[in-house]
Amino acid sequence: MTSTPSELPRPAVTETTSELPRPESVVEPPVRPDPTGGVRRAAPSIMGLTLEHAAYLLLAVLSGVLHVWALGDRALHHDETLHAWYSWQLYQGHGHIHDPLLHGPFLYYVGALVYWLFGDNDTTARLGAALFGTVLPLLPFFVRRELGRPAALMAAVYLLISPTFLYVGRFIRHDIYSIVFEMLIFIAIVRYSSTHQRRWLYLGAAAFGFMITNQETSYLFVLMLVTPLLLLFLWRVCKPGIPLLFLLGLALAMLFFVLPGTATVDGEHRALRDAEGMMEYTPGPLFGWYPLETDDNTYALEIRNRADNHNNQSLYENLVTYLADLWRFFGHPAPLIAAALLITTMIILIVLIWLIPDGNGQTAWQRAIERGGSVIQGYASLAQDWRWLGALVIFFAIYFFLFTGFLSNMLGTITGTTGSLLYWLAQHNVERGGQPPHYYLVLLTVYEPLIVFWAGLGMFFLVIGPVLALLQWMQRPPLIAYLLGWWSLTALGLYSWAGEKMPWLTVHILLPLVLLAAWSAQQVFRHLRGRGRSAETGETHVTWYPWRLVIFGGMFLSATALGFISLTTYIRLGQPLRLAEVQVPWGTIPAMDIPLAVIPLTLLLMLVLLTIAAGMTWGWRWSLSALLLCMTLMGSVYTIRNTYRLNYVSGDVPREMLIYTQTSPDVMRMVRYVEALSMRQTSGMDMPILYDNETVWSWYLRNFTSGTRISGQIQRPPDPEIQVAFLLRENIAGAIDENPALRGFEVHRFPLRWWFPEAQTYGIHSASDLNQGTVQPSILDRLLREPLADQTIIDVWNFLIHRDPGAPLGSSDFVIAVRPSLVHQLGPGFGAGED
Numbered sequence: 001m002t003s004t005p006s007e008l009p010r011p012a013v014t015e016t017t018s019e020l021p022r023p024e025s026v027v028e029p030p031v032r033p034d035p036t037g038g039v040r041r042a043a044p045s046i047m048g049l050t051l052e053h054a055a056y057l058l059l060a061v062l063s064g065v066l067h068v069w070a071l072g073d074r075a076l077h078h079d080e081t082l083h084a085w086y087s088w089q090l091y092q093g094h095g096h097i098h099d100p101l102l103h104g105p106f107l108y109y110v111g112a113l114v115y116w117l118f119g120d121n122d123t124t125a126r127l128g129a130a131l132f133g134t135v136l137p138l139l140p141f142f143v144r145r146e147l148g149r150p151a152a153l154m155a156a157v158y159l160l161i162s163p164t165f166l167y168v169g170r171f172i173r174h175d176i177y178s179i180v181f182e183m184l185i186f187i188a189i190v191r192y193s194s195t196h197q198r199r200w201l202y203l204g205a206a207a208f209g210f211m212i213t214n215q216e217t218s219y220l221f222v223l224m225l226v227t228p229l230l231l232l233f234l235w236r237v238c239k240p241g242i243p244l245l246f247l248l249g250l251a252l253a254m255l256f257f258v259l260p261g262t263a264t265v266d267g268e269h270r271a272l273r274d275a276e277g278m279m280e281y282t283p284g285p286l287f288g289w290y291p292l293e294t295d296d297n298t299y300a301l302e303i304r305n306r307a308d309n310h311n312n313q314s315l316y317e318n319l320v321t322y323l324a325d326l327w328r329f330f331g332h333p334a335p336l337i338a339a340a341l342l343i344t345t346m347i348i349l350i351v352l353i354w355l356i357p358d359g360n361g362q363t364a365w366q367r368a369i370e371r372g373g374s375v376i377q378g379y380a381s382l383a384q385d386w387r388w389l390g391a392l393v394i395f396f397a398i399y400f401f402l403f404t405g406f407l408s409n410m411l412g413t414i415t416g417t418t419g420s421l422l423y424w425l426a427q428h429n430v431e432r433g434g435q436p437p438h439y440y441l442v443l444l445t446v447y448e449p450l451i452v453f454w455a456g457l458g459m460f461f462l463v464i465g466p467v468l469a470l471l472q473w474m475q476r477p478p479l480i481a482y483l484l485g486w487w488s489l490t491a492l493g494l495y496s497w498a499g500e501k502m503p504w505l506t507v508h509i510l511l512p513l514v515l516l517a518a519w520s521a522q523q524v525f526r527h528l529r530g531r532g533r534s535a536e537t538g539e540t541h542v543t544w545y546p547w548r549l550v551i552f553g554g555m556f557l558s559a560t561a562l563g564f565i566s567l568t569t570y571i572r573l574g575q576p577l578r579l580a581e582v583q584v585p586w587g588t589i590p591a592m593d594i595p596l597a598v599i600p601l602t603l604l605l606m607l608v609l610l611t612i613a614a615g616m617t618w619g620w621r622w623s624l625s626a627l628l629l630c631m632t633l634m635g636s637v638y639t640i641r642n643t644y645r646l647n648y649v650s651g652d653v654p655r656e657m658l659i660y661t662q663t664s665p666d667v668m669r670m671v672r673y674v675e676a677l678s679m680r681q682t683s684g685m686d687m688p689i690l691y692d693n694e695t696v697w698s699w700y701l702r703n704f705t706s707g708t709r710i711s712g713q714i715q716r717p718p719d720p721e722i723q724v725a726f727l728l729r730e731n732i733a734g735a736i737d738e739n740p741a742l743r744g745f746e747v748h749r750f751p752l753r754w755w756f757p758e759a760q761t762y763g764i765h766s767a768s769d770l771n772q773g774t775v776q777p778s779i780l781d782r783l784l785r786e787p788l789a790d791q792t793i794i795d796v797w798n799f800l801i802h803r804d805p806g807a808p809l810g811s812s813d814f815v816i817a818v819r820p821s822l823v824h825q826l827g828p829g830f831g832a833g834e835d
Helices: 051-068 078-091 106-118 122-147 149-161 163-168 175-195 198-212 217-237 241-257 297-303 315-330 333-355 364-371 374-381 384-403 412-430 439-447 449-470 479-497 503-528 546-573 598-618 620-649 665-682 696-700 758-762 767-772 779-785 790-802 820-826
Strands: 530-533 540-543 582-584 587-589 689-691 707-709 724-728 746-755 810-818
Touching: 051 122, 051 149, 078 106, 078 122, 078 696, 106 122, 106 175, 122 149, 122 163, 122 175, 122 479, 122 503, 149 163, 149 503, 149 620, 163 175, 163 439, 163 503, 163 620, 175 198, 175 217, 175 374, 175 479, 175 503, 198 217, 198 384, 217 241, 217 364, 217 374, 217 479, 217 503, 241 333, 297 315, 297 412, 315 333, 315 412, 333 364, 364 374, 374 384, 384 412, 439 449, 439 479, 439 503, 439 620, 449 479, 449 503, 449 620, 479 503, 503 620, 546 598, 546 620, 546 790, 598 620, 665 696, 665 724, 665 746, 665 810, 665 820, 758 779, 779 790, 810 820
Parallel strands: 689 707, 689 724
Antiparallel strands: 530 540, 582 587, 724 810, 746 810
């Protein structure tokens, strides 16, 4: 007789091998004996508020201040203006149809709600993102029991000071919303595994519902986290299913990314077609298949969404035509075979797990239930009280209402999934941005070196953790650490492989790395404490040996300060230091230049000697832990400096790699001048202006009631009542001062958007190109080829410390044209025309 999930016994307390163990905390609230003989309680506590709670409350206040401070001072990025504009359109009552080109609808409904509450301006446009960014550093609190209290607190602190997270958390893009939902889903998985409480399941379902309606990265996230959960389930229940799952994944990857043919495309990745509409292509390997329709970016743009009343047709007619368009993709042999393999694999697994009995009449699932364990109990609990059905209802309700625009576009029920997947599958081939595979590694190394180091050390601990546990150097890594390791590796691998790489996507890689790094640091810093004995009572207690840390830290600080000053002085001099000729008894030592590499190498030697001396005196584990603590504190100073410069100094000047194709501050400055001019002229936003089809004008000039928009190049002089014109430089034929359409205007040219010189900084060029001199080596080229050369060290130092990429910023420009009678009223920075 098989027990139902609700009848399953809870695992015994001694069952620890299959559950998510709670690692030993480094800093537990001290527990003191109660002299009355009562129960021991955690202290200190004021009305139930512990120091840990106070720390998180302080983080909440700091997070709120950092995320809203000067929020509207920098110009809105090109993508930000789109998101702000479509949120404003929704706020104005014009509705919203999901378009995967602009990602999911969640952001726009949040933006419209914020406008409704606080009005529309550059600050409130970013306010929704800033509020979610404020919440993110507080979320590790909910996994402190499983991750470890010190690790959770360290993760929370780093999520606050991280330059990447703070920048994206003050940026109206979908990523900060998705990151919060990713963290909530991770919390739900971990807490449900530990407690089996349905509220965590419902939280995960709601978070996933909002995430999938926000951004298409949710599909990658599902792949990354569902895979280990399936593997764990199969390992406990049906091990033959593991190779079956592996073969299925391999087959799906081959079917979609290897076996189809390759279309012949133009510069915009539109497939070339013959008179009958058939794509020109190179047949795929093995079977000679034709390409998937998503090889044609035109198809991706057509299939991405569909309005219920498209082409003035009925909902039914549009449904039929959209399904026919979908069949152009799904009718290819690759998706058909993939669907057949997926269904077949599911049937085989169902049969193996739930239908085939052994000699004792038990199925694999019944045998697993009989063996027990918290992992199996966790999976079995999903069926209790129909809670899985409740989770599905929550998810689909969110999915349905947001993708249909609250029932205003019913086709969104289908296009929410198919349009998103097919559009972004096509963008994998487009490779918009053209960043190389090592792009994220460079970003992480420049902005998050602490996390790169500690997460790398965490990976090392996961590999050799069982051995270190036997040596009592650390606890055996819990399942949560292995989950973080898997998540980190797959996130880095998948996002580096994906065709479109953008700096804001770095947060999806960084989140699991931060959590893994915090767990790793917790394992190391626990060795800084030891056992002391009270001279009065003889009782033992935990001590951190503060005087040791002061001595070691002081010597570390002295050495690094000396190295920093020496390196800075050497570079500022602009010429190498020379050792004079020296006479010695056996001859003459000739004069020589001192290589710049001597300074960092000498610093490294000093730190090694300091660590050895401390290890011989106070123990090797303590010494290494103290060294890593000092390195972490020093690295935190670098991180905080990066955060400040990126977010409050260079927010709209792309001397930072994270600032990608940014709207220049001149755009916002000129718009504010024209707004002030209109107020003086008309006591409102009624001054007639002209602007072209550049998307940023839609947001920045939305309040002008007498604005005229043109598409493409300006062909004739504006009407006499037009006082100001905003035009792309490319929309003005020939020289600006010779164009007849601009006669009668004073003009000036400014950068519209500008970008970081990426190729000159981190591009990797072939040895033949570098040797032939056909390309100039980038900073990364020189670092890889001549890491100890003086010029390499200088270039790397100037970039890391001063953000000098050694190349000018690129830009595309705009022109503002003003009637001569108003020029003197416009403001500083405006002058005569130029080209």
